[in-house]
Amino acid sequence: MEKFRTFITVANERGFSNAAIKLNISKATVSRHIREIEAEYGARLFNRTTRQVSLNEQGEIFYQYSLQCIELYENVHNRLSLSKNQISGRLKVGIPLSLIETYFIHKIPEFLQLYPEINLDIIHGHHTQYIHQNNFDIVIDDRILGDIDFYATELAQWKYVLCATPNYLKNSKKLKTPNDILNHQCIDHTGNLLKDWKFIFDNQLSEIFIDPKISLNNSFSVKEFVLNHFGLAYLPSYILHEEIKSGRLISLLESYLPMKYKIHALYTRKRSEFKKIDAFLKFLEDICADISLVQN
Structure with missing residues (x-):
């Protein structure tokens, strides 16, 4: 676009020197831009005299198209800048089902009330x-991240919790160490392919390999079986907060x-450059600041 602007300014100012002053660049740069345009399009665009320059017939045609190109470029630039700076448009967000059901689903209407020009597409799962x-x-x-080629903001921390109901514990064998788990009925998530529950044992990270009585592909279903006194489960703290607080687990x-x-x-784009992304991230940060995701 810089060369088009130079060409238009030379035509309007009827001279290279005046155009250079107008654009705050050197006269040599103006001359180079015009030479490169004429060489690229294979046509001379100006009538030149010792006192001034003026457009020839081909220059008049090129001038009109140059104005259209500049206008189109500025319209696109302004539209994209507006899109980046406005808190509006569509956001596509991937959220694990356990998180959306536990915390975010009740808060998202508040976000949409704050930003009515935003439309949300929420896809459950790990994406x-x-x-x-x-x-x-x-x-x-909510998992351990490997090497990533995008931006990351930490929202909260959590841990696994081994849990059961008071009624189940009252009628089952004592549970003093992780090894005692093997004497209990276990409920697991089908995503735990190794069937291992991790613990710190003798100052080392150790694994207890279980033989679950039942496995389910949804953490909430696992929790329901636990609440029905079916056995032990090893679940994220953020889906157990209310049950542990109330004493049900x-x-x-x-x-x-x-x-x-x-x-x-x-996210793949700088939050500072896209206000709708930044707004949703701040919303998520506020939610996670208000809740206890880790059972102390």
Whole structure:
């Protein structure tokens, strides 16, 4: 676009020197731009005299098209800038089902009331590996991240909790160490392919390999079986907060539980450059600041 602007300015100012002053560039740069345009299009565009320059017939044609090109460029530039700076448009967000059901689903209407010009597409599940392929604006992941080629914001921390109901514990064998789990009925998530529950044992991270009585592909279904006094489960703390707080479930072997995990918001574009992305990230940060995702 710079060369088109130079050409239009030379035509309007009827001279290279005046155009250079107008554009705040050197006369040599103006001359170079015009030479390159004429060479590229294979035509002389100006009538030149010692005192001034004026457009010839081909120059008049090129001038009109140059004005249209500049106008189109500025319209596109302004539209894209407006899109980046306005809190409006469509956001595609991937959120694990356990998180959306536990916390976010009750808060999202508040976000849409704050920003009525935003439309949300929320897709349940873990979508980190598809963030580019499926054009997600934001993906939330509660797992350990490997090497990533996009931006990440930590939202909260969580840990696994071994839990059961008071009624189940009253009628079952004592549970003092992780090894005692093998004497109990276990409920597991089908996503736990190795069937291992991790604990800190003798100052080392150890695994207890279980033989679950039943496995389900939904953490909430696992929790329902636990609440029905069916056995032990090893679940994320963020889906057990209310049940443990009320006493319906008891957190077990807390001194053996392993490290904390992190919940991240992942996105491919700088949040500072896209206000709608930044607005949703701030909304997520506010939610996670108000809730206790880790059972202390």
